Amino acid sequence: MTAVRRWLVVGLGLAVLLALPSVLGALPAAQSELSAAELLERVQESGDVSYSGYAEAVGGLQLPVTQDFTDLVDLFGDRSRLRVWWRTAEDWRVDTLSATGETDLFHRGGDTLMWEYEDDRATLTREPDIRLPRNADLLPTELGRRLLSEATAEEVTRIPAIRVAGRDAPGLRLRPADRRTTVDRVEVWVDPQSGLPLRVQVYGAGSDTAALTATFLELTVAEPSEADTSFIAPPGSEFRFEDVVDVAAAANEFAPAVAPNRLAGLDRRDDLRQGAVGAYGRGVTLLVAAPIWDDISRPLRDQLEGTPGAQIDDSGVYVSVGPLGLLLTPGSRSQRSWLVAGTVDRQTLAEAASELVQIPVEDG
Amino acid sequence: MIAVELRKMLRRPRTWATILLLNALPTLVAVLLAVTDLGPRPGTGPAFLSAVLSDGTLFPLAALAIILPLFLPIAVAVIAGDSVAGEAQSGTLRYLLVRPVGRTRLLVAKLISVIAFVLLAVVIVAVTAYVVGSLLLGDQPLAASVSGTTLTPEQVAVRTALAIGYITLSMLGVAAIALFLSTITDSPLAAALGALAFLIASSLLLTLDAAEALQPYLPTRYWLSFVDLFRDPIFWRDILRGVGLQAVYVVVLLGAAWANFTTKDVTS
Amino acid sequence: MIRTAALTKRFGSILAVDGVSLDVRAGDIYGFLGANGSGKTTTVRMILGLVLATSGKIQLLGQPMPGAGRAALTEVGALVEGPAAYGHLSGRANLGLLDAMGKGGVRRTRARRIDEVLEQVGLAAVGRRPVKAYSLGMRQRLGLAAALLRQPRLLVLDEPTNGLDPQGIREIRELLLQLHASGTTVFLSSHLLAEVEQLCTRVGVLDRGRLVLQDDLAKLQAPTGRTVVHTPDQDRARVLLDGRIEHRDRDRLVVRGADAAELNAMLVSGGVRVTELGPERRSLEQVVLAATDTSSHQVGVTR
Numbered sequence: 028m029t030a031v032r033r034w035l036v037v038g039l040g041l042a043v044l045l046a047l048p049s050v051l052g053a054l055p056a057a058q059s060e061l062s063a064a065e066l067l068e069r070v071q072e073s074g075d076v077s078y079s080g081y082a083e084a085v086g087g088l089q090l091p092v093t094q095d096f097t098d099l100v101d102l103f104g105d106r107s108r109l110r111v112w113w114r115t116a117e118d119w120r121v122d123t124l125s126a127t128g129e130t131d132l133f134h135r136g137g138d139t140l141m142w143e144y145e146d147d148r149a150t151l152t153r154e155p156d157i158r159l160p161r162n163a164d165l166l167p168t169e170l171g172r173r174l175l176s177e178a179t180a181e182e183v184t185r186i187p188a189i190r191v192a193g194r195d196a197p198g199l200r201l202r203p204a205d206r207r208t209t210v211d212r213v214e215v216w217v218d219p220q221s222g223l224p225l226r227v228q229v230y231g232a233g234s235d236t237a238a239l240t241a242t243f244l245e246l247t248v249a250e251p252s253e254a255d256t257s258f259i260a261p262p263g264s265e266f267r268f269e270d271v272v273d274v275a276a277a278a279n280e281f282a283p284a285v286a287p288n289r290l291a292g293l294d295r296r297d298d299l300r301q302g303a304v305g306a307y308g309r310g311v312t313l314l315v316a317a318p319i320w321d322d323i324s325r326p327l328r329d330q331l332e333g334t335p336g337a338q339i340d341d342s343g344v345y346v347s348v349g350p351l352g353l354l355l356t357p358g359s360r361s362q363r364s365w366l367v368a369g370t371v372d373r374q375t376l377a378e379a380a381s382e383l384v385q386i387p388v389e390d391g
Numbered sequence: 392m393i394a395v396e397l398r399k400m401l402r403r404p405r406t407w408a409t410i411l412l413l414n415a416l417p418t419l420v421a422v423l424l425a426v427t428d429l430g431p432r433p434g435t436g437p438a439f440l441s442a443v444l445s446d447g448t449l450f451p452l453a454a455l456a457i458i459l460p461l462f463l464p465i466a467v468a469v470i471a472g473d474s475v476a477g478e479a480q481s482g483t484l485r486y487l488l489v490r491p492v493g494r495t496r497l498l499v500a501k502l503i504s505v506i507a508f509v510l511l512a513v514v515i516v517a518v519t520a521y522v523v524g525s526l527l528l529g530d531q532p533l534a535a536s537v538s539g540t541t542l543t544p545e546q547v548a549v550r551t552a553l554a555i556g557y558i559t560l561s562m563l564g565v566a567a568i569a570l571f572l573s574t575i576t577d578s579p580l581a582a583a584l585g586a587l588a589f590l591i592a593s594s595l596l597l598t599l600d601a602a603e604a605l606q607p608y609l610p611t612r613y614w615l616s617f618v619d620l621f622r623d624p625i626f627w628r629d630i631l632r633g634v635g636l637q638a639v640y641v642v643v644l645l646g647a648a649w650a651n652f653t654t655k656d657v658t659s
Numbered sequence: 660m661i662r663t664a665a666l667t668k669r670f671g672s673i674l675a676v677d678g679v680s681l682d683v684r685a686g687d688i689y690g691f692l693g694a695n696g697s698g699k700t701t702t703v704r705m706i707l708g709l710v711l712a713t714s715g716k717i718q719l720l721g722q723p724m725p726g727a728g729r730a731a732l733t734e735v736g737a738l739v740e741g742p743a744a745y746g747h748l749s750g751r752a753n754l755g756l757l758d759a760m761g762k763g764g765v766r767r768t769r770a771r772r773i774d775e776v777l778e779q780v781g782l783a784a785v786g787r788r789p790v791k792a793y794s795l796g797m798r799q800r801l802g803l804a805a806a807l808l809r810q811p812r813l814l815v816l817d818e819p820t821n822g823l824d825p826q827g828i829r830e831i832r833e834l835l836l837q838l839h840a841s842g843t844t845v846f847l848s849s850h851l852l853a854e855v856e857q858l859c860t861r862v863g864v865l866d867r868g869r870l871v872l873q874d875d876l877a878k879l880q881a882p883t884g885r886t887v888v889h890t891p892d893q894d895r896a897r898v899l900l901d902g903r904i905e906h907r908d909r910d911r912l913v914v915r916g917a918d919a920a921e922l923n924a925m926l927v928s929g930g931v932r933v934t935e936l937g938p939e940r941r942s943l944e945q946v947v948l949a950a951t952d953t954s955s956h957q958v959g960v961t962r
Contacts, residue, residue, distance in 0.1 A: 392761065399756060402747070402752075404747055482740075486739075488709055492760050657709040
């Protein structure tokens with residue numbers, strides 16, 4: 028064999044090996060006869076399905092906040108690698124993997140236990156009424172169900188099936204009817220048998236790249252064993268109990284103000300118990316209002332004002348990150364600051380802010 | 392012939408000097424940890440290093456994590472880069488070939504001898520680290536997995552053995568690159584540096600979001616996945632991909648080495 | 660044993676070997692002569708399959724090379740462009756490793772064969788010392804030992820006496836003659852005319868990549884049909900020989916006619932004192948110079 032032929036053989040082998048992944052990825056997915064409404068119904072009823080698997084969530088949102096919100100920054104601005112064992116909504120485990128360790132959530136009934144390997148620490152908390160988003164919320168199943176939970180059949184259309192985690196997944200596209208939302212569309216690909224969302228992409232208005240993508244890479248639709256979702260603290264590790272899981276829960280519990288029942292024309296969601304923090308809206312048109320202590324609002328305001336593109340006017344400082352809008356009302360001695368955030372446009376946020384600042388503050 | 396290559400490798404003073412150097416850094420780290428009792432902050436430093444303060448039996452893993460990113464690949468690149476170019480430079484290559492030794496067989500024997508070197512080095516580092524860790528940092532009867540479950544000493548031993556195997560396989564890519572370059576140049580140094588340049592580029596691209604499309608193909612992509620062996624249950628996905636990726640590197644580069652070397656004029 | 664046909668090698672635009680057709684027969688001690696850079700080493704490397712010919716054919720022990728000829732290499736011992744060994748190992752260990760490589764080295768007889776060849780090349784006393792402590796001559800002997808290790812039918816030696824002292828050169832020459840007597844064919848590439856002249860039965864001369872001469876040494880050095888006479892009685896000899904003198908140089912006369920005895924009788928009876936008389940033979944140097952013609956300055960004539 029001549030040298031040229033040998034190199035040809037090697038080159039050909041290399042080409043085949045390089046092309047293999049993309050060829051496999053381009054394999055056509057079997058299309059489904061299911062209508063958009065049927066598929067939507069399956070998703071909304073998939074809450075009891077047990078499964079386990081591995082998913083990755085990639086956020087493209089660079090949140091301009093730090094300090095109390097670092098987890099949130101990682102969550103929406105980075106790649107999260109998640110392993111999940113889901114027996115029921117009341118018995119599950121989600122591991123967030125990092126290169127040198129992991130942070131695991133074990134959820135059983137009303138309790139959530141967090142294991143942080145690198146700190147050798149387990150923390151048990153009661154599940155609060157309201158809290159900041161956490162990694163488990165980025166599972167395609169959780170995210171997809173949440174985003175589609177209040178969608179109507181009129182809002183969704185079918186899009187072609189793709190292959191996700193080795194399954195043929197017909198797709199759904201949600202275009203919210205509410206004009207106030209900054210979410211342009213949500214695309215969800217679904218396992219037609221179980222109704223589990225396998226891949227979710229959220230697009231902000233006027234953007235062609237997804238602000239948030241969550242997708243399963245491995246999925247087994249079967250009940251994981253009880254051992255997989257159980258946790259026994261290893262000998263020598265630290266074990267502690269914490270009352271308050273995060274800033275949002277703390278604000279909800281202890282802040283000396285109560286959010287109103289209706290804000291900027293949006294109804295308060297009644298799936299969350301009454302507290303200082305209010306969540307409003309329906310489907311992907313969501314708005315959260317939280318009273319903020321001075322010691323948190325001051326650094327937060329500095330940070331928001333320093334963010335490129337920040338807009339400051341009478342209603343406060345406004346920052347938008349992809350489809351997410353943040354507005355912090357000005358505070359004063361007699362006036363609490365409110366943080367208003369959500370997937371709604373600036374006008375709606377400003378409207379909400381102007382209503383909130385009317386609320387009298389009880390002296391805590 | 393493979394046996395001869397192994398004998399050559401084992402009788403070389405440089406082999407043992409390299410292994411000695413590979414052991415030096417983890418041992419120094421163990422001494423420093425034992426003296427100061429200061430572990431790295433969570434999320435920083437090599438994997439498992441924060442855990443060894445409470446359990447010295449995990450130190451073999453920390454030691455492997457210490458040498459994995461730089462020391463081990465340098466050693467592999469030097470040894471593999473020398474494999475053909477070194478013989479060419481010293482003139483022994485022509486005598487091997489007129490013995491006669493098949494050129495393809497020589498390449499395979501060289502690669503196997505490099506792998507044997509890596510395995511030997513990794514095992515010695517692990518054993519040394521176990522002894523040093525147990526003596527200096529103390530041991531516990533039960534170790535914690537990364538997922539917080541308890542591992543018996545047998546489980547730790549089995550998983551450490553798997554990690555040693557995985558790390559050895561992880562070095563295949565570097566070895567194959569250096570071996571290929573070693574057939575191109577007659578300078579062992581140039582071959583080793585070429586392989587290292589490739590690795591440094593690979594490590595750099597891994598940190599770059601813009602290079603995401605390339606990342607699954609980079610040889611260092613799954614190196615740290617040996618940590619996955621200590622999750623509970625073991626997370627096989629990246630480990631299998633890592634092994635597959637290294638296999639692809641070996642096939643392609645050994646193929647390229649073959650294409651180049653079998654018809655090359657040996658003028659050294 | 661070795662037969663090449665129009666063997667050509669091109670390195671880029673440089674023509675290193677140009678249409679060389681060698682014929683080394685069984686039982687030869689073949690002297691392959693050429694200046695440094697004339698393409699000798701490249702030819703040797705092509706014969707051994709280290710360098711691939713651009714065109715032309717090679718047969719080694721009757722097998723085409725490269726190809727089936729590679730297997731024939733087990734019956735060939737070679738020393739190519741200086742010896743090479745692993746410096747940190749002893750000479751004995753080096754031979755052991757080399758013998759274990761490839762096919763043909765029988766393990767059972769290895770230790771005995773190593774002892775034998777070390778004895779043959781005169782390294783028996785230092786076989787266990789690391790090679791890095793060897794002198795150049797000792798390394799050369801070790802290289803020769805490696806070539807002899809498998810009792811080859813054909814020895815291909817490239818400059819085998821490099822770095823040896825006169826005593827060593829003589830030992831090696833005797834060794835080669837001894838091997839030749841026991842049936843080994845020797846292909847000896849060298850730039851030393853004297854070495855080839857003393858040892859070889861057949862000669863090939865390479866000049867700038869071309870084979871300009873290939874013949875039996877005996878034929879090249881056959882009597883020229885003239886006789887050389889040394890005499891102090893120049894004038895008397897000239898009268899006596901009358902016109903048969905072709906060349907005169909001090910007391911040396913070159914006389915036409917191959918019958919030295921008849922000439923001697925004639926001169927002596929004519930009263931001419933003869934100090935030396937014999938048939939004229941051309942030296943190898945003259946043959947080579949004549950063959951390489953204008954490029955003569957390139958051929959070394961070191962003695």
